[in-house]
Amino acid sequence: MEQIELVKILMKNTNISFLLGAGTSYNKVEGKFNFPLMGDLLSYIKENENVLKFYKNLMEDTTIPKGLGAMIADLFDTYLFSENANIEKFLSVLEGVDLYITDADFRKKVEEQRYQILMLIRDRLRKSDESTVLANYIAFYNGLKNVKEVNGLKNQTFNIFTTNYDMMNEMAMETQNIHYYAGFEGIVNRKFNLAYYNYDFVDSFQVNRSSIKVTPNHMNLFKIHGSLSWCMKDGQLIERNPYEHDFLPEIIYPSVDKFKNTNLIISYSALMRELSNRLCREKTTLFVSGMSMGDEHINKIIENALTINTFHMVIFCATENEIKKLQKKYNVYKNVIVLNTEYKFSDVADLMLNIQGDD
DSSP states (O other): OHHHHHHHHHHSSSSHHHEEEGGGOOOOOOOOOOOOOHHHHHHHHHHHHHHHHHHHHHHHTTTTTTHHHHHHHHHHHHHHHHHOOOOHHHHHHHHGGGGGOHHHHHHHHHEEEEEEEEHHHHHHHHOGGGGGGGHHHHHHEEEEEEHHTTTTOTOEEEEEEEOOOOSHHHHHHHHHHHHEEEEEEEESSSSGGGGGGGGOOOOOOTTTTTSOOOOOOOOEEEEHHHHHHHETTTTEEOOTTTTTTTOOBBBBOOOOOSSHHHHHHHHHHHHHHHHHHHSSSSSEEEEEEEEOOOOHHHHHHHHTTTTTTTOEEEOOOOSHHHHHHHHHHHHOOOOEEEEESSSHHHHHHHHHOOOOOOO
């Protein structure tokens, strides 16, 4: 059986979840400022003049207590400038390291550096031209509506997990009048409430009926690495309009290095637990696009799900190198399909839009 035919069978007969990574928002267009891949974002940070100046001063500034400058410089070398650098891990260790810095002035400088890097990430994403990818996201969500219709999945709610901080998923669904839950409730003060993911949206009903037949007509959006719209206020995770407010976004996934914001850790952990719970449901398929599969937290959850006989994972890769790399990574798993044809996010959207029902 051809791979794509098997994919269509899984779309019709299993519970559907998607995992979308940075590659889904990446679409280089001549004359446009595109959204960055994680590697692009890393380069943007480590080439910044102020970041390099801070790094240089760590070894040259004689006012820094002995040993502390070298310790922080080593973190830069390991997590920012090395071959295996990771901007999220780097920011996490910068937050945790202040437990080891007793000098108040130097600790403040390190905290300010972390804040500035977060602002660089926020500003880089804000500068990205949304027009380069909005049509792809709109096509994708219209494609999911098509999948539900042709496969008779009206009683199934699709789960969209994303590691992206940007607002493209929200913008696409709102332009197409697709109702979605993203974990927050309220209008003036939008607070995180995981229970909302378990609610159903009722299209219409008659109030004099003794019973109501609920037909799910929404998507669940889980931003498992945070969002440009998230911030902490009075110890609570809230959501704000990222285009109208100047605030520090919460865009870091949980790690052992995050000690400060207990409520933030709880919220992130709850989202990761939702990923685990929904992947471990009977007869579930996870469709992956734009991911390099290098995130340890996510990989551990997926590895647990792969032990379930009725779980499948389908990976769409944008390049030939990604195909070879991930086919090698998952070659021992019979329930993983790495498509042997290149699929950019726009191709995935096109596939969803053109899936046909039974002849």
